[in-house]
Amino acid sequence: MHPGGLVAAVLISCCINVVILEMQISIDHGCTTLITFCQFLFIAVVGFIFVVDFGRKKPAIPIRHYLGLTTMFFAQSLANNLALSYKISMPLHMIVKSGSLVASLLLGVVFLKAKYPLSKWLAVLLVSTGIVLCTLASASQKVKLTATTTHNETVIRDAADAADLLSWTTGVCLVVLSVLMASGMGIYQEKLFRWFGRHAHEGIFYSHALPLPGFLLFWDDIVEHFGVMNVSAPWTFEIADATFTLPKLWVLLVANVVTQYVCSTSVFSLITVCSSLTVTLVITLRKFLSLFISVYIFNNVFTPTHWVGTAFVFVGTLLYVELVRLPKLNYIKPKTA
Numbered sequence: 430m431h432p433g434g435l436v437a438a439v440l441i442s443c444c445i446n447v448v449i450l451e452m453q454i455s456i457d458h459g460c461t462t463l464i465t466f467c468q469f470l471f472i473a474v475v476g477f478i479f480v481v482d483f484g485r486k487k488p489a490i491p492i493r494h495y496l497g498l499t500t501m502f503f504a505q506s507l508a509n510n511l512a513l514s515y516k517i518s519m520p521l522h523m524i525v526k527s528g529s530l531v532a533s534l535l536l537g538v539v540f541l542k543a544k545y546p547l548s549k550w551l552a553v554l555l556v557s558t559g560i561v562l563c564t565l566a567s568a569s570q571k572v573k574l575t576a577t578t579t580h581n582e583t584v585i586r587d588a589a590d591a592a593d594l595l596s597w598t599t600g601v602c603l604v605v606l607s608v609l610m611a612s613g614m615g616i617y618q619e620k621l622f623r624w625f626g627r628h629a630h631e632g633i634f635y636s637h638a639l640p641l642p643g644f645l646l647f648w649d650d651i652v653e654h655f656g657v658m659n660v661s662a663p664w665t666f667e668i669a670d671a672t673f674t675l676p677k678l679w680v681l682l683v684a685n686v687v688t689q690y691v692c693s694t695s696v697f698s699l700i701t702v703c704s705s706l707t708v709t710l711v712i713t714l715r716k717f718l719s720l721f722i723s724v725y726i727f728n729n730v731f732t733p734t735h736w737v738g739t740a741f742v743f744v745g746t747l748l749y750v751e752l753v754r755l756p757k758l759n760y761i762k763p764k765t766a
Contacts, residue, residue, distance in 0.1 A: 435699045436711050440718065442691035447719040449685045451519050451727055456661060456678060461510035463654040464685060466644045469506070469637045471686045472693065476634025488635065490625045495635045498617055503640030505610035508603045515600030516593060517567075519723045520731060523716050524563045525604045527742045530749050531557055532612035540616065552749035559741030564601060566734035568594070629697035658682065713746045 453460055477483060488495070513522060531553045537543040618632070644651065661678035699708050720739065724731045 432699070432702050432707075435695050435702065438691060438695040439699060439711055440715050442688045442695060443715045444719050444722060446685060446688035446692050447519065447523075448722060448726065449681055449688060450513070451723060453678065453681050453685065454513050454519075455727070456681075457654060457657050458516075459514050459650070460654045460657065460678070461512075461514045462507065462644075462647045463651045463658075464682065465506055465510045466647075466651055467682060467686050468689045469503075469641060469644070472633060472690055473638035473641060475690065476630070476638060480630050480634045488631055489628045490621055490631065490635075492635070492639075494621055494625075495632075495639060498614060498621065498632075499636045499639040501610050501614040501617070502636045503643050505607050505614060508610070509607040512600040512603035512607065515596045515603065517597055517600030517604065518729050519727070520720050520729050520735070521563060521567045521601075522604055523720050523723070524735075524739060524742060525560055525601065526608055527713070527716060527746065528556060528560050528605070528608050529612055529615075530746060531560075532608050533615060536609075536612050536616055540613075548748060548751070552745045555741045555745030555748065557745075559738040559743075559745060562738030562741065563735050566732050566738065568597070627701050629701045630694070633693060633697050709746075709750050713743075713750075717743060 450464070453464065480486070481488070509526075513519070534545060534549060534553050538545070621632075622628075658676055658678040661676040663674045664677040664680050665672060665674045666680075667673070696708070696712070699711065703711075717739075723729055
């Protein structure tokens with residue numbers, strides 16, 4: 430596919446997928462593990478048929494090298510989706526995930542002994558500041574401390590607010606963990622591509638197929654939310670003069686899985702035909718489009734502090750990929766007498 434078509438596919442499919450995911454979570458907060466399982470299963474089945482030819486095609490990259498990659502990918506995907514079950518808003522979720530640049534730089538310094546110019550560190554500082562601002566703004570909304578003073582002690586009137594804060598904090602921590610694992614995975618994946626060449630579709634298949642047994646650890650939760658889907662509100666629609674009525678969550682799950690497949694394969698394909706700069710810009714643009722759509726459609730609270738933090742993240746990202754450059758300071762040697 431032409432790079433322009435891939436860019437369009439990434440932007441459209443990924444943005445639609447985020448909207449569908451937020452619709453699902455608004456109905457059933459705990460369905461994220463089920464969604465992750467279905468996404469992995471669908472991509473693995475399609476890959477088994479069309480990528481590895483029912484197992485007859487040998488992998489270009491040895492399976493042993495995929496094991497570490499798939500373990501990180503499984504944990505990262507699970508933590509990423511599970512975070513949404515802990516009352517963290519979709520806009521904040523997307524902003525914290527933008528910290529992948531920060532994580533990539535720090536992991537590059539630690540594990541690759543990489544050295545970065547001042548502009549990269551400034552970009553990381555801007556992104557970090559933006560994430561902190563947005564997180565603090567969201568935290569201040571989560572806890573409504575209507576405190577009273579009794580015997581010089583400040584008490585929290587509503588214990589539910591404290592529990593809500595704990596749940597929200599867990600969600601933020603899961604997103605941060607997901608970002609760190611995704612960055613580590615990116616470094617390892619880049620090494621594999623350097624050693625064996627770029628095999629995007631093969632990587633997609635094995636990274637989704639090998640972790641499937643891991644979902645057995647969450648099987649009770651998956652079965653429970655399958656039951657929730659079955660009793661969700663009916664959704665009636667017409668196709669070719671025929672009327673169908675299905676549980677709404679089932680329709681949304683199918684749409685989620687399909688759009689996630691298109692989104693994932695488009696991103697992996699884009700990596701093989703475009704520079705890392707282009708891919709980073711496309712993914713960044715997708716995140717901010719999804720952010721604005723989420724705020725507009727679902728009326729998520731977004732304060733002026735959130736917008737300032739978002740601007741910091743956006744400018745920092747552009748500076749990191751060198752679309753925005755620092756002005757050069759010309760040193761003029763003083764004249765000697």
